[in-house]
Structure formats: structure tokens, C-alpha cells
Amino acid sequence: MATHDAWALVCRLFAGGTPILRAALSPRESAALPALGQAVKPTALDQRFVLCPYCHQHRAQVWGDGRGGRTCHCPECGPVAVAADDAVALRLDEDWLRRKLRLALSIESRDGIDALGDGVWRLGDSRRSPVLLARDLIRLWREPALLERVRVAGGPIRVITPKPRETHGAPFGPGVEWLALEDRFAFYGGGISFIAPTGEPPAAQASDPRTPVKGPFSADFRWVTLPDWPDGPIRLTDGQTKVFKSLWSLKGEPATAERIMQRAGLDSDKLVDVFKVKARDKHKADAAGAKHAYDTLVSKRRREGLYWMPCSDEHAEQ
Numbered sequence: 001m002a003t004h005d006a007w008a009l010v011c012r013l014f015a016g017g018t019p020i021l022r023a024a025l026s027p028r029e030s031a032a033l034p035a036l037g038q039a040v041k042p043t044a045l046d047q048r049f050v051l052c053p054y055c056h057q058h059r060a061q062v063w064g065d066g067r068g069g070r071t072c073h074c075p076e077c078g079p080v081a082v083a084a085d086d087a088v089a090l091r092l093d094e095d096w097l098r099r100k101l102r103l104a105l106s107i108e109s110r111d112g113i114d115a116l117g118d119g120v121w122r123l124g125d126s127r128r129s130p131v132l133l134a135r136d137l138i139r140l141w142r143e144p145a146l147l148e149r150v151r152v153a154g155g156p157i158r159v160i161t162p163k164p165r166e167t168h169g170a171p172f173g174p175g176v177e178w179l180a181l182e183d184r185f186a187f188y189g190g191g192i193s194f195i196a197p198t199g200e201p202p203a204a205q206a207s208d209p210r211t212p213v214k215g216p217f218s219a220d221f222r223w224v225t226l227p228d229w230p231d232g233p234i235r236l237t238d239g240q241t242k243v244f245k246s247l248w249s250l251k252g253e254p255a256t257a258e259r260i261m262q263r264a265g266l267d268s269d270k271l272v273d274v275f276k277v278k279a280r281d282k283h284k285a286d287a288a289g290a291k292h293a294y295d296t297l298v299s300k301r302r303r304e305g306l307y308w309m310p311c312s313d314e315h316a317e318q
């Protein structure tokens with residue numbers, strides 16, 4: 001569940017609003033980091049202090065150890081050697097978060113994002129209701145005028161915040177729909193997807209047909225979006241689309257190449273055939289991108305000749 005951990009880390013970074021030391025990440029958070037791509041960036045912290053690399057409990061001052069190395073003086077552990085990456089921290093690209101939340105809620109890009117000051121943003125209108133993003137729900141309780149500022153003629157408002165420790169149900173009165181960042185959104189295919197409550201129709205998809213809807217794939221599987229691919233959504237050929245669709249329909253169950261290609265309606269019995277970058281396409285980013293998508297998304301057990309796509313399995317769980 002790397003995507004689940006990735007989203008939990010995004011929420012934690014947003015709620016905290018400050019960088020987190022790389023050394024202080026849990027093993028699950030570290031494992032989820034590559035999935036987040038550019039959304040979480042390394043950043044330098046004040047080098048004079050580090051989180052003690054031994055206990056991860058105390059911030060301690062750093063001294064040169066006289067031999068070119070560095071030592072921190074932890075009040076509990078005493079002198080502890082500091083490696084270079086003990087000072088590396090991670091910060092969330094909050095522009096990324098706000099942009100992807102807008103896409104998830106089908107907020108048209110005509111109206112921009114307004115910073116209402118100190119951790120509150122108006123993301124735009126979704127289904128004609130203004131949508132606010134706030135770092136802290138308590139802040140909106142203390143300053144209800146912020147809600148009134150964006151309310152249109154007594155209409156409803158949607159508010160997205162990280163979940164406080166003690167909140168259940170509807171923390172706001174009528175006319176304000178609260179969307180807990182952790183529960184109502186998910187990290188999905190390099191973007192963010194909105195989880196509509198059961199019984200309510202899902203939000204209309206954003207008008208961009210390349211938007212990832214099925215895992216990293218667009219609704220028609222013609223496009224795939226990967227966070228670590230620098231050129232944006234990758235356009236797939238007919239054959240590639242069919243192979244990915246076929247793998248998706250197997251919901252992560254390992255299958256032979258023959259079965260996958262049969263489902264795809266293709267003659268070849270080698271998946272990789274449709275992803276091979278031909279000499280004449282070498283300069284085309286999409287050709288290399290499709291191969292990259294294949295390498296990233298498709299798992300193989302070569303000895304048994306089995307292939308599966310783990311991201312389609314997650315979809316089945318949701």
C-alpha cells in the first residue's frame with residue numbers, strides 16, 4: 001500500500017506546514033517517498049542543529065569533531081556522529097497539493113487560487129460551491145468570518161482540512177461540508193483523486209482527457225501519468241493501450257503473457273513487443289515514456305512467465 005502511505009505522508013507534511021527531517025521518517029514513509037516524485041522535495045535545514053540521529057527525540061547542536069566530521073550533542077545520548085543526510089529534510093510542494101486538489105474536485109482553472117492568509121486558501125468553485133483548503137480546522141472555528149468571506153448568497157461551502165485528533169461527523173454547522181484530507185482524497189497515479197461518499201455520484205471528471213482516473217491511466221487508457229516522468233502525461237499507442245487495459249482488468253492477478261495478449265486482442269505473445277522503442281522513434285518522448293511506464297507499472301516473475309500490474313490491485317481494494 002505504498003500509495004496509502006504516500007498520501008498519509010502528504011497529509012502529515014501539509015498539516016505540519018514545516019519540513020520534516022528525512023531521518024525522522026518511518027520506514028513506511030521512506031518506502032513511499034519515491035512514489036511521490038516531485039511532490040515532496042528535499043530541502044536544507046539549519047545545519048547548526050539536527051534531530052539526534054540516534055534517538056530521533058532531541059534537536060541538538062552540531063559541532064565539528066576536529067577531524068572534518070560533525071558531532072551533535074544530544075542531551076540524552078551524548079555526542080553522536082552526524083552523517084551528511086541527517087540534516088536533509090523534506091518539504092511538501094504545496095502548490096502541487098493545491099493544483100491536484102483542484103483537479104480532483106473538477107475546479108475549473110479560470111479562477112485562480114486565493115491565499116486568504118495564514119494557512120487558508122480558496123481553491124475555487126466545485127459544483128458551484130466555493131472550496132476552502134485550511135491547514136488547521138481549529139483556525140476556521142476561531143475565525144468563522146473566513147467562511148463568510150467566501151460564501152455566496154447563503155450557499156454551501158466545502159472545507160478541506162487535515163483531520164484533527166478529536167473530530168467526528170460534521171465539525172461545522174449546516175451549509176459547510178467538511179472533507180477530511182486524509183479520508184476523502186487519495187494519492188493516485190501521481191495525482192490526487194477525490195473519494196465521493198457512498199450514495200453520492202462521483203465528482204464529474206476534470207475536462208482534461210489525460211487526467212489519471214484509473215490509477216495512473218486516463219479513463220480511456222490512452223494516457224498514463226507518472227510522477228517521475230519529466231514530460232507530463234505519456235500518450236500510448238493502440239497496442240500499448242490494449243495491453244494496459246488487459247492488465248488492469250486482471251486486477252493485479254499474475255497471468256501469462258499469452259493470456260494477457262489474448263485479452264488485449266493482440267497477436268504477439270510478448271508484452272514488451274508493443275513497448276519496444278523503435279530506432280525511428282528514439283527521439284520521441286512518448287515512445288520512451290511508454291517503455292518507462294511498462295517498466296514501472298508491470299511486475300514480472302520471469303521464471304514462471306507471469307505478469308501483473310500492482311496498481312490495478314489497489315483499485316480493486318478501494
Ligand SMILES: [Zn+2]
Pocket residue numbers: 052053054055056057058074075076077078
Ligand atoms: Zn539522542
